[in-house]
Amino acid sequence: MRMHKEMTNAEVARLLRGVAAAYEIKGKDSPNTRFRVIAYERAADSIERSTVEVKDLWEDGKLGQVPGIGTSMAEYLDELFKTGKVRHFEKLLDSLPEAMFELLDIPGIGAKRAYKLVKELGITKAHGASEKLLRLAEKGRIRTIEGFGEQSEKEIIDAIQGVYRKTKRFLLPFATEVAENILEYLRKNPRVKRADPLGSLRRCVSSVGDVDISVASDDPEEVIKYFTAYKNKSEVIESGEHTASILLPNGMQIDLMVQPPDTYGALLQHFTGSKEHNVALREYALKKGMSLSEYGIRFLQKSKVQKSKFKSQNYNAKLKIYQFADEKSFYNSLGMEWIPPELRENQGEIEASIEGELPSLVEVEDIKGDLHLHSNFLKDTSHDEGANSIESMVEEADRLGYEYLLFTEHNPKIDEQEEKIMDVLRRKKEYIDKTNYSRENRSGKRVRKVFNGLEIDIRPDGEVALPDRAWDFLDFAVVSVHSSFRGSRDKQTKRILRGLEHPKAKILGHPTGRRIGEREGIEVDWGEVFEFCKTNDKWLEINSWWDRLDLPDILVCQAIKVGVKLVISTDSHATDQMVLMRYGVSVARRGWAEKGDIVNTLGYNDFTKEVRI
DNA sequence: GCCGTTTTCGGCCCGACTGTTTTCAGTCG
Incomplete structure (x- = not known):
């Protein structure tokens, strides 16, 4: 992996991901490796999301402002920006085949599989490694490797070809308008109790990949049938018990999820994200002895939280989980104010919500x-x-x-x-x-x-x-x-x-x-x-x-x-x-x-x- | 390797899906 002095955030992030992958392969024996890998991946995510160039922050001595960068990482970055390389990283990366790092970009291939593929297939050239892999896959070479089969061979082919296709993102106003037409259509059906956008669309991110929609209903079968009958579509991609996907003529994919009204709140919360918000929220809950998921809140044995707060909630004894009909009660049960979706990026909204100091946003x-x-x-x-x-x-x-x-x-x-x-x-x-x-x-x-x-x-x-x-x-x-x-x-x-x-x-x-x-x-x-x-x-x-x-x-x-x-x-x-x-x-x-x-x-x-x- | 409203040590999100698996590993969102 190349290092040089004028590295952009994207390049630094990529480097740190490479280091994470290297640790994942090399540090099998050390029990701390798992968390070190996570630390490097988190730092990479954090740097990639930063709008300020990390190099500029470094120049101003403000590297510590970046979440996920602690003392060690700051020292490595200091060495990187000063000398154009990090000796520790080089030592780590040089002992691994360079070609594996390009394969990490392919969906479904992580560190372990990338390493194994490169080793077993003898791919040596870093440049064009994924094209080489594609050719070998088409020859049926991947199925011969232990741990891989025909199915995974096919998936790898699809993934590599997909890398060059599925990059399209839609601008917020456009995606919103399309989604609202579909929501309006769904709400006309009497079996639909609620219908909401999810994910980045609900958080109003300036561009969104695909459109996710959730529906609260006791009759998922009927709702799915109704959804897949939407007129302005080019095809039905998938239609299952609780989920379905359609493709619109403009190439936009619409994914639908149907849940009973009783458990709708946790679902809405989970799939609105962001990932970072959810991770931080679950970490916070865990410290209080609660485990969160898209199904609700479960108490750990060591929990010290007064369950009286949860009396009014639906308790599913079989699953040992409290269920929530709406998001507000979900957040409130954690001792927090409901957080507007636009703020859910783990930028301090969780702390503000606990303190009761969320901003009253402009409308x-x-x-x-x-x-x-x-x-x-x-x-x-x-x-x-x-x-x-x-x-x-x-x-x-x-x-x-x-x-x-x-x-x-x-x-x-x-x-x-x-x-x-x-x-x-x-x-x-x-x-x-x-x-x-x-x-x-x-x-x-x-x-x-x-x-x-x-x-x-x-x-x-x-x-x-x-x-x-x-x-x-x-x-x-x-x-x-x-x-x-x-x-x-x-x-x-x-x-x-x-x-x-x-x-x-x-x-x-x-x-x-x-x-x-x-x-x-x-x-x-x-x-x-x-x-x-x-x-x-x-x-x-x-x-x-x-x-x-x-x-x-x-x-x-x-x-x-x-x-x-x-x-x-x-x-x-x-x-x-x-x-x-x-x-x-x-x-x-x-x-x-x-x-x-x-x-x-x-x-x-x-x-x-x-x-x- | 990071981090702090139980902690400067001892924890570290959760579940789905998939494949090659006879009990789990890898990857993803």
Whole structure:
């Protein structure tokens, strides 16, 4: 396995997984090996999930912040980043065939099987090891190895071929919409008592692999029959007693699980995850003498918990397990508050829940205005024009119950003559002033204000793409990066801070610039940007656009800790996109945001005080 | 090797599935 100084998180994680595999094979005799392997795997998971580069943390002397990295691991990483290698790891890895490590990527093959396959089949070249394995499998060579058979040979073939196929992930808004159609269909059946999304979809992770759904019903057979009869499917993959899977024409797999209403709570809890949340929850319960599973809670003999708390619960004497109809009673029985699914990532929510200090998360209903809207009023803008009129977007805002809006068409192309730019912006201001006047008086019931803004490019050097005197036409504006996404952290940080210089540059739009599945965002010293925003009253946007969802949840969490104010906006380019606000809200919730952290939850009067215009 | 609301020592999540197994090992989520 290659090591070098500039290792990314993914590479470090891969290295640690390799070390875990090596220990699994070499340390058979030592009783502690099992846990050492787990420790390395946990550290790898933790590093892979971290949005901050571990190398940067190391430079700042903050390696200890990463969960799962203790004194030994920190010393090894220190050696790795300093010298480009870890002698201890090299010694361990060099004594094993290099080819086995590539096989670890194949589902169903772990350390032991990878080692055995490579040894028995004499695969020596590390590069292309899985292709070689595939060819040998197709020749029927694997079934001859002790511990393998025809079945496992076939599985290995499927798995290797599948590696190159099954990588597709779906964006949250898309998966949610598909799932909701199916949930709606299921709920129409009178035998369905409850139907819920599970897994990453329920936790509102920004992209999801497959869609899992659970149903509470006393008649699983009937529900499965009904589910597999869903019209908009391309095939039924599997249909059993309690579970079934269908495939949709777009390639999305929908897995269904049916359970009786009495035991539905533990099931919902278990399959909502995350894995890390569940592991931490079970470890906590274990210390109190309780064992948790998808079936309920079982008491260990040494348990000191008062079982009186459980009196109201269903006790299944045969299975010796307490069963739960809903999640709330499950968590409550552990002495905890119910934890919103968005928080279940083992990021401190368990501790907060025990202390009764869970945040009161922001909700869609709290939002009082949309601050990023593209109408079709301006032509020849630097990027996409909106599809609909200001009027139609204002009508939609009324329907959504908003009290104010900010129109933020892209700035006019900068190479136009300055007088021309001034002209169109003057016309827009006059139009909005006029419209507001008539609407406020006519409505009678509620004041609704339309603010005049723009979304202005921050150019590579940090200058904004607008003539200085044009700012006078605007109430306040969004500034955003739309180009030059590479570039050093230092340069990009300076660029952002300069872009926010003007007092009316109030909001930093889609701050990282990422497009999920397309490109990474810009590299920025977020700590510095957060401090700047806090001191200078700038707001960071959580953009609800389906493949942006930007700020990402983890940065939301960090920003809030510093005390930075955020806004949630849709970046709508058409009227029917304004309902996408819920996805921005879900990002905020995953970042532990409360109503008070989000500026556009303020009513009109408080908002104008906050924006100071 | 990590970690602390019983612990700085002594623990370490839980169950399903699969295969080659006559009682368990490996892998996964």
